[in-house]
Amino acid sequence: MMNFHIHSTWSDGLYTPEIIVREAIKKKMEKIGFADHYQTTKVSSISKKYLKMYLEDIKALRKKYGEIEIYAGIEVDFSPRTNIDELPDFEDFDFVLFEYVQDSLWDGYPLWMLLDLRKxxxxxxxxxxxxLSRNFGATDIEAFLRVLEADNIGIELNTNLNYTKLGEFYYRxxxxxxERVEEYNIPISIGSDMHENLELLDDVEDALSFIQEMHLEKNLKLFLKEVGERYER
Ligand SMILES: [Zn+2]
Known part of the structure; x- marks a missing residue:
């Protein structure tokens, strides 16, 4: 089992990274990825000057617990709540999540702004x-997916109940x-956005079923390969 969207006490999560790692080992998970919030006025988050400490904390756990792969990620609130002009390049991280992209309800910046930054x-x-259906539903699907592929931007399947409508996950x-993603080289990631309930640490079953239903195994593999290459450095 794997989960690439976990919050710890570094931002607005309840548990320290080490407690989370131990719980993940107990649950026999293979890969976990921390994705604490980068400096935003929205929630408790990691300011630029503490980024290095956060990274070192995670890398130390990686050394201490060899039985599980521990990835270092970060989550950027892509809105005026973040100082996007001074966004770091996150060089030493394994992955970067962007939330609220083109989400008008949350004042999210449009996708084209992310394309500029992506480079x-x-x-x-x-x-x-x-x-996606709300934020990009009016866009031509092929054009949208071509842009993601060209700029190498992936999509997360998030199994947190916060990201549902009438009981259905956003991805569903x-x-x-x-249905069209399998035709493109677009990385697919999965995560539960765990904050305070350790039970949600391996709660990604539905995302894995969805990957099978939509034939996205190759896309998940692509993500795992890309983060894996970062991890091995
Ligand atoms: Zn999150």
Missing amino acids: RIKPPVILAHND LATPIF
Whole structure:
């Protein structure tokens, strides 16, 4: 089992990274990825000057616990709540999640702004818990997917109940889009956006089923390969 969207006490999560790592080992998970919030006025988050400490904390756990792969990610609130002009390049991270991309309800900046930024960010870039059918439903699906592929931007399947409508996960509401994703080299990531409930640490079953239903195994592999290459450095 794997989960690439976990919050710790570094931002607005309840548990320290070490407690989370131990719980993940107990649950026999293979890969976990921390994705604490980067400096935003929205929630408790990691300011630029503490980024290095956060990274070192995670890398130390990686050394201490060899039985599980521990990835270092970060989540960017892509809105005026973040100082996007001074966004770091996140060079030493394994992946970067962008939330609220083109999400008008949350004042999210449009996708084209992310395309501009993307060029200077080396790690895999992923659209986190995006309500694709609402934010991109009016866009031509092929054109949208071609843009993501060209700029190497992936999509996350997020299994947190915050990202549902009438009991359906956002990704399930965007089935017409995901039916086409297998034709493109677009990385697919999965995560539960765990904050305070350790039970949610391996709660990604539905995302894995969805990957099978939509034939996205190759896309998940692409994501795992990209983060894996970062991890091995
Ligand atoms: Zn999150």
